[in-house]
Amino acid sequence: MKNVSLTMPVIWYRCPFLIYSSGHYRRLKILHTYIFSLISCRRTDVLLVSPWLAPIVWEGTFNRDILNAQYRQKNFVVGVATFAVKKYVRFIEGFLGSANKFFLSGHRVNFYLFTDHPEKVPSINLAPEKRLFIIPVQNYSRWQDISMNRMDIISNHIHSHWRYEVDYLYSMDIDVQMFEHIGVEIIDTLVGTISSWQYTKPRDSNSYERHPESRAAIPHGEGDFYYAASFYGGSVSEVYKLTTACFKGVTEDRANGIEAKWHEESHLNKYLLYHKPTRLLSPEYYWDEELIRPRIIRVKRLSSVRKDLQEVRF
């Protein structure tokens, strides 16, 4: 039984995947590196599907060529919402530069950059299928408020015009850089990224909000994964429902004088516990730079930028 991993030498195959083109089949030559056996698994060290059969995206588990061929037929546009407020404007160049190179390369993406300093946005040469929209936004005195209000802003913008402009929408932190391709494997109806801090911990030591007074509270004994608020997304309608629900929780907490332990991330985790994602991204897709990368994380695709939190937040 042959079992060839994606890191083995490339073997050319006549393409098994045909695309329709005005009534005729047109062969698309693609690299096909993969012969698989049903009885052996390429990655046996990590969980590949969640208990509700949502795929978990790890390096070595997917073939981007097949996915690209499927995706190209549909002519989707993907939106990315990101916020650079106050001192965080310094991260714009690194974010956009690396995203231009590595994020959905070859596919249409609209970057929606919210900032309180539009004049400080550096000019960057984007690839032809990428567009940048700079949207002025108010800043708040507390960084926690800036963070939590992102949900509200995203929800409003989806409602007012993004639902006409894009098919899928992702929210990403600005203080990140990409080092490896992030492609159409992330595209699905509701997508959460497993947090790099929480992946290996047993359930009860997770950072879920546990105080019952908060709307983000998850009772002890409950919970699937801990998701990072730094990178989530999905179809426009699903992200609208998510952001609206999370911000409602934030608002209700504020009215009661409470703030969840990890701010909007706590609310996100509650939402994704009861509205399970249809696809999960492994911590390859958001890696916290402060952590030492374990061997199960073979690729670091997107990682936070080293910074002095005290200095940049206040």
Next chain:
Amino acid sequence: ELWKSFLNLKSFLFSYFSFRMIYTKRSDVLMMTPWFAPIVWEGTYNSEILNEQFRQRNVTVGLTVFLACGRSAEATGPTFLETAETYFMVGHRVNYYIFTDRPEEVPKVALKEGRNVVVLQVQNYPRWQEISMRRMEMLSYFSQQRFINEVSYLVCVDVDMKFNDQVGVEILSDLFGTLHPGFYTAERRSFTYEHRPASQAYVPSDEGDFYYAGGFFGGTVTEVYKLTKKCHEAIMVDKANGIEAIWQEESHLNKYFLYHKPTKILSPEYLWDDNLGRPEILKKRRFLAVPKNHAAIRNK
């Protein structure tokens, strides 16, 4: 059933989530294809979570079978329906769509709440291969005419089978196929694809992901409609060219799945023949071939 005892949805959600998520990682089998279609094996999913998701959507599932059409209904019908009542989509709404040329012979089986039998009278054909292939035509016709208004998902199976273990909502997806029990360990070159270029079901010898069984496939009504329509059209073209694919509609199904990849694949647990033995990796045998009584069938 568990879901019935919780009237308040919120308290239900909290309660069932407190169950331990018992799932084991299977490292002995392939759990997902390179295009992210999960392969459903025992131990890879949690029924409670999945049942709740589908109950929330109040999903109705259609199960299609082609009964009698030249063979004795008594040989196969009752066992199929009775075991389906015990094991198929328990707790969910089900419509059994029985295609038959002899509606009066459809067995009467006591059904649970939320489950119905719908008898659809269709034409009979002299050759069993013809009957087999015409299923595609009938499925595509009725999908458009009727099923689209009545069910969310269609599950299309052979009738000379019986359910032996749970077949539930873990199988449901936009488009799913089942690994043929005779080929799941085989290499591509042994797959019995149609290899003659003259046929519409032709698959070149260096192409092919899996060999799917013709006896268990399904998906949303729209996807099943597209699949069955395409297969039926291909079968008609072959007919006009005087060729019949080596495994009839199964060959055409395999060609379709190669170029329209399924979003979920069922392991051979979902279509098994005990004549193939009981290998270690098969933790459950959910849907089994029933030994055919050839004498009874031929004498009818």
